[in-house]
Amino acid sequence: GENVEQHPSTLSVQEGDSAVIKCTYSDSASNYFPWYKQELGKRPQLIIDIRSNVGEKKDQRIAVTLNKTAKHFSLHITETQPEDSAVYFCAASRVSSYKLIFGSGTRLLVRP
Amino acid sequence: KAGVTQTPRYLIKTRGQQVTLSCSPISGHRSVSWYQQTPGQGLQFLFEYFSETQRNKGNFPGRFSGRQFSNSRSEMNVSTLELGDSALYLCASSLGMEGWMGEQYFGPGTRLTVT
Numbered sequence: 001g002e003n004v005e006q007h008p009s010t011l012s013v014q015e016g017d018s019a020v021i022k023c024t025y026s027d028s029a030s031n032y033f034p035w036y037k038q039e040l041g042k043r044p045q046l047i048i049d050i051r052s053n054v055g056e057k058k059d060q061r062i063a064v065t066l067n068k069t070a071k072h073f074s075l076h077i078t079e080t081q082p083e084d085s086a087v088y089f090c091a092a093s094r095v096s097s098y099k100l101i102f103g104s105g106t107r108l109l110v111r112p
Numbered sequence: 113k114a115g116v117t118q119t120p121r122y123l124i125k126t127r128g129q130q131v132t133l134s135c136s137p138i139s140g141h142r143s144v145s146w147y148q149q150t151p152g153q154g155l156q157f158l159f160e161y162f163s164e165t166q167r168n169k170g171n172f173p174g175r176f177s178g179r180q181f182s183n184s185r186s187e188m189n190v191s192t193l194e195l196g197d198s199a200l201y202l203c204a205s206s207l208g209m210e211g212w213m214g215e216q217y218f219g220p221g222t223r224l225t226v227t
Contacts, residue, residue, distance in 0.1 A: 034215065043116075043202065043218040044155075089155060095212045098167040099145065102155040 002027045004092050006103025013080050014111050021106045023090035024072040030092040033066060033073050034100070039086045047088075048075070080110045113139050116205050116219035124225045130191040133222045135203035137184050143208025144186040145216060146178060149200040158201075161186055162208045193226045200224075 003026040013019050025033075031052035036044035050057045050064045050073065057064050061080075066073040073092075077084055087107050091100040117136045125131050137144050146158040157170040161180035178188040184205075190197055200221045206214035 032212075036218075043220050046215060046217060049215060091155075098143075098160040098162070098213045099157045099170065100147075100155075100216065101157065102147075104154045 002101045004101050004103040010107045012109045019077045021075045023103050025092040029094045032093040034091050035075050036089045037086045082110050085110045118219040118222050122223045129193050132189045135186045137205030141205035143206045143213045145204045146188050147202045198226045
């Protein structure tokens with residue numbers, strides 16, 4: 001069935017360093033890949049997304065890359081700040097399926 | 113624009129009871145999706161509605177049901193509650209269109225505790 005695997009489950013970095021979170025999806029027909037950030041006790045927030053016709057997308061300090069052949073995509077956060085500390089979820093969707101399949105989440109801790 | 117709202121924010125129910133949760137989407141959004149979030153299973157898709165029609169359903173028992181009204185507001189119902197139904201129930205709204213639900217924006221969730 002459809003599955004998204006996300007690694008690592010926890011990630012601790014020093015402020016100013018980069019963080020990379022990786023996801024692998026099983027449904028080769030997936031063509032939409034959003035990333036969500038969820039702070040403790042708050043709702044998931046869409047931070048960036050990418051469609052399958054694009055290999056990379058950037059928005060200030062965050063970027064997402066997609067490798068359709070290998071069926072994996074990654075979130076890159078540069079110059080991390082303490083406020084980046086949160087749980088990050090990747091998701092994949094076959095657009096016409098009308099649903100998101102989420103990864104298990106990565107807890108990112110940015111140490112001051 | 114106001115964000116997605118969910119009511120109630122917290123609920124405590126007893127096993128065997130039923131519960132109804134409500135979601136009001138962002139103005140202009142016509143698609144509403146529901147997800148269950150638990151520490152063990154993560155975020156799992158329940159169902160998606162667009163123009164009062166369910167377009168997809170996740171792998172949950174028939175005790176979980178939903179509906180959408182003509183103003184795009186949505187409700188989900190869980191009957192015969194079990195302890196394992198304790199979770200944060202999140203709804204997400206998106207513009208919605210034929211062939212795609214659009215970028216999803218989440219509400220704050222309803223924390224359901226079953227005792």
